[in-house]
Amino acid sequence: MTYSGDRLLLSSQREGQESRFRGWVLVVVPLAALLFQVYVPLFFQFLSFLEMPLLVVLYFAIMRRTQISGLMIGALVGLAQDSLSKNPLGMFGIDKTLVGYFAASVGMKIDVENGLVRLLLCFLFYGFHQFFYWVMARALLSQQLALDLPRTAILGLLNAIVGIALFAFLDKLRERA
Amino acid sequence: MESLLNRYRNITVLLLVIMAQLVLLAISAKNDQDVRMIRVWTVTAVTPLARIIEGVRGGGSGFLHNYVLLHDTSEDNKRLQSEVDKLRLENTFLKNELNTAERAKALQVFQAHSPSKMLAATIFGIGAGSNAKVVLADRGTVNGVQRGMAVVTPDGIVGKVVAAYPMASQVQLITDPEFAAGVMTKGGARGTLKGQGTPLCRIDYVPFEDKVDGGEWIYTSGDDRIFPRGFAVGQVKSVRPGQPFKEVLVEPSGMQRGLEDVLIIVEGVHQDIPDAPPGIQPVYIAPAPPGAPSPAQPVQPGNPVGTEADRLESAYKALGQAQGHDFGDNRPGEKAPDYTKLGQPSAVPAQAPKKEPDVANPAPPTPGASPKNPPPDTVRRSNQAGGGPGGQDR
Numbered sequence: 001m002t003y004s005g006d007r008l009l010l011s012s013q014r015e016g017q018e019s020r021f022r023g024w025v026l027v028v029v030p031l032a033a034l035l036f037q038v039y040v041p042l043f044f045q046f047l048s049f050l051e052m053p054l055l056v057v058l059y060f061a062i063m064r065r066t067q068i069s070g071l072m073i074g075a076l077v078g079l080a081q082d083s084l085s086k087n088p089l090g091m092f093g094i095d096k097t098l099v100g101y102f103a104a105s106v107g108m109k110i111d112v113e114n115g116l117v118r119l120l121l122c123f124l125f126y127g128f129h130q131f132f133y134w135v136m137a138r139a140l141l142s143q144q145l146a147l148d149l150p151r152t153a154i155l156g157l158l159n160a161i162v163g164i165a166l167f168a169f170l171d172k173l174r175e176r177a
Numbered sequence: 178m179e180s181l182l183n184r185y186r187n188i189t190v191l192l193l194v195i196m197a198q199l200v201l202l203a204i205s206a207k208n209d210q211d212v213r214m215i216r217v218w219t220v221t222a223v224t225p226l227a228r229i230i231e232g233v234r235g236g237g238s239g240f241l242h243n244y245v246l247l248h249d250t251s252e253d254n255k256r257l258q259s260e261v262d263k264l265r266l267e268n269t270f271l272k273n274e275l276n277t278a279e280r281a282k283a284l285q286v287f288q289a290h291s292p293s294k295m296l297a298a299t300i301f302g303i304g305a306g307s308n309a310k311v312v313l314a315d316r317g318t319v320n321g322v323q324r325g326m327a328v329v330t331p332d333g334i335v336g337k338v339v340a341a342y343p344m345a346s347q348v349q350l351i352t353d354p355e356f357a358a359g360v361m362t363k364g365g366a367r368g369t370l371k372g373q374g375t376p377l378c379r380i381d382y383v384p385f386e387d388k389v390d391g392g393e394w395i396y397t398s399g400d401d402r403i404f405p406r407g408f409a410v411g412q413v414k415s416v417r418p419g420q421p422f423k424e425v426l427v428e429p430s431g432m433q434r435g436l437e438d439v440l441i442i443v444e445g446v447h448q449d450i451p452d453a454p455p456g457i458q459p460v461y462i463a464p465a466p467p468g469a470p471s472p473a474q475p476v477q478p479g480n481p482v483g484t485e486a487d488r489l490e491s492a493y494k495a496l497g498q499a500q501g502h503d504f505g506d507n508r509p510g511e512k513a514p515d516y517t518k519l520g521q522p523s524a525v526p527a528q529a530p531k532k533e534p535d536v537a538n539p540a541p542p543t544p545g546a547s548p549k550n551p552p553p554d555t556v557r558r559s560n561q562a563g564g565g566p567g568g569q570d571r
Contacts, residue, residue, distance in 0.1 A: 034219075035226050043234075067187040075194050079201075083219035090202030094195055101191050141206055 019063040020175040029170065030056050030077050038084050049155045053077045053092075054099065054129050055163045058122065059170050061100040062107030070107075074100025088141065095133050099125050118167050122160035127152060277505060280438045287331035292446035293405055295329075296320060296486050300348075300436050310353035310372065312336075316441060317344045320486035325403055327442040333409040333431030334358070334397060335439050348439070351378055351410075351429050359400030360410050360427075363450050364388055367398055370410060370427065377414060380425040387423070389416050395427050399447050407448030492519060 033052035041048035057077050061070030078096030082089045103125060110117055130152050137143040182189070281297075288295045298320075302313035316322050318341050326338045328348045336356065340347035349356050356372035360380060366387035368380040383389060393413045399406030409430055417424040497504050502514040 031222060031226060035223055035230065038223070039227055039230065068190050071191050071194055075198065079198070079215055080219040080222075083216040084223065088202050088205030089215055090198040090205065093198045094202070097191065097194050097198065101187075140202060 018065045021060070021064075021173060022175060025173045026060070026073075029060075029173070030073070030080070034077070034080055034084060037081065049158060050162055051126060051129065051159055052166075053081050054096065054126065055122065055159065055166055056170075057096050057100050058103050058125050058163070059167050061103035062112040062121065063170075063174070065104060065107045067101050067104040067108075070100035070104030071097045072100070074098070091133065091136060091141070094136065095129055098132060099129055102128075115164055118164055119160045122163035123156045126156035126159045130156075274505060281505075283331050284438055284440060288440060292448065293442050294444035294446075295440040296322065296443050297490075298322075298328075298346075298439050298441050300439060301345075310336075310350040310356075310374065311339070312348050312350060312436065314338075314346050314348050314439060314441065315344070316486055317342045317346050319343050320489070321443055322346045322441055327404045327408075327445060328439050329404075329408055329442060330431045330434075330436075330439055332433055333411060333429060334404055335431040335436065337403050338441065346441070350436075351431070352376060357401070358404055358410075359398040360395050361398035361406075361450070362387075362389055362393055362395060363452075364393075367400070368422075368425065370395070376428070378411070378427045378429055380427055381422065383423040383425055385418060385421055385423055389413060389423060389425055391416055396450050405442065405445035405447045407450055409451075 030053065033056040036050070036052045040050075057070075057074045060073045064070060064073075074096035075093050078091075078093035079089060081092040081096070085092070103121065106112075106121065112118060112121070131147065134145050134147045137145045284297055288297065296316055298314040298316040300312045301315050303311070314322075314328070322338060322341045324338055324341050326341075328335045328337060334351060336348045336350040336353070337358075338346045339349040351358065351370065351372055352374065353372040354374045356370075356378075358370045359367070360370045361367045364387075366383055366389050368383040371379050371381055373379055380389075380395070391413050395410040395413060397404035397406055397408040397410060411427040411429040411431070414426045414428045415424075416426075494504065496502075496516070496519055497514050500514045500518075502512075
């Protein structure tokens with residue numbers, strides 16, 4: 001059995017080293033994700049299911065392994081996503097803040113280099129994101145949104161598959177220790 | 178206290194950030210007034226990237242469509258080019274047909290409105306010789322053409338027949354150096370028109386005291402016994418005073434629209450000099466009254482009018498009709514009518530019943546009728562109103 005398959009949980013803080021990224025990566029990648037979200041579906045409608053900002057927040061949160069950093073990235077990306085949508089400011093912001101915080105918390109405990117773990121994290125956090133958004137829309141904005149669980153599950157799986165490829169690409173932008 | 182804050186730092190920050198966003202959300206949702214600054218920042222940050230990507234996408238898409246996906250453009254271009262060539266040929270053919278029809282109509286109208294008896298002919302050749310202005314017409318002695326007959330078009334005189342052969346005749350143009358004809362102006366100044374071998378003709382023997390102005394129209398005087406009086410010759414281009422005669426140059430009007438179809442005057446009738454110069458526009462002929470036969474109806478065989486050539490033409494037309502062939506309206510390569518059946522009774526339809534004379538478009542005078550018979554008053558009036566031999570106005 002391989003290492004990644006053998007030990008999913010980290011035994012010490014030392015094993016879970018914080019990943020470092022260059023400044024421009026932290027700016028350009030979220031911007032590109034936001035741009036993808038608003039631009040690509042114009043030409044490829046079927047790609048509108050992809051939650052690229054969520055995947056980017058998730059990646060930076062689990063790789064930096066600090067909760068404050070994760071929640072700040074989530075808040076900023078979420079607010080930017082709100083700015084580009086017709087939502088009131090804060091809907092995606094709060095949602096992604098929580099995702100960033102919890103993802104960073106998870107990243108501190110388990111080995112997030114593992115592909116299967118990444119797939120599972122993407123799937124679960126996509127579900128969490130959609131569910132929490134649905135709760136907030138009903139509770140705070142009194143919007144009667146429908147939550148289609150099978151559809152959400154399928155889209156979560158698709159996002160998770162894309163997320164693995166995206167994470168592999170973003171791994172190359174990490175600074176070497 | 179400090180250790181407590183350190184211990185719960187993360188959760189504290191989370192709560193603060195969420196609280197701040199809840200406030201933001203509350204403001205946005207309640208008052209419907211965003212914190213516009215945040216949206217402006219985001220849009221400003223995203224727009225340059227979007228522009229770059231859109232530029233790359235547009236360029237790439239253009240390149241793809243203009244260069245990569247145009248692999249069959251060459252084939253399309255060849256096909257369209259060949260189609261254009263084909264349509265061009267067809268267009269030229271149809272234009273020629275239209276021109277022919279228009280010329281024939283103009284000749285027919287002029288012929289019908291002129292008291293002189295005329296014979297339509299087509300110029301099919303030009304005489305040999307570098308200086309001689311001679312052409313060949315497709316009517317000869319068989320059709321009643323004789324040497325010395327005048328040749329005209331609705332626009333003016335063209336020349337005279339200098340040699341008549343059985344099936345053709347040679348026409349000396351008015352620009353030939355040996356051509357001469359008697360001419361006069363509306364004011365009565367007379368002279369002799371002579372060709373010079375150039376596009377302009379000269380009028381000799383115009384006394385210096387006679388008044389001739391530039392731009393004035395010149396007409397045949399009838400003195401030469403070839404051209405009946407009253408046919409247009411051309412316009413005066415220049416007048417130079419001289420002793421004892423003026424030097425007058427004339428630009429002939431008869432050949433201004435080319436020289437393909439002409440009229441040979443078989444029996445000339447002198448006319449008055451028209452008040453207005455001849456025109457080149459076609460004459461308007463009002464439609465026939467209800468119940469009257471159409472003026473465009475061709476002359477039926479068995480009731481031939483005009484010259485022998487006209488009778489022959491009618492026979493050919495009848496033959497064409499009997500065999501479903503329209504002369505002048507067939508594509509190149511189409512089967513010609515069977516001319517061996519010409520003259521056979523089956524080839525010619527039965528004689529048409531006699532019809533009332535068409536006042537608006539009278540038929541040419543019948544052979545044997547006196548050429549000095551004046552045309553009906555109505556026709557004469559229409560001629561005068563039209564301003565020229567063809568009732569046309571320039």
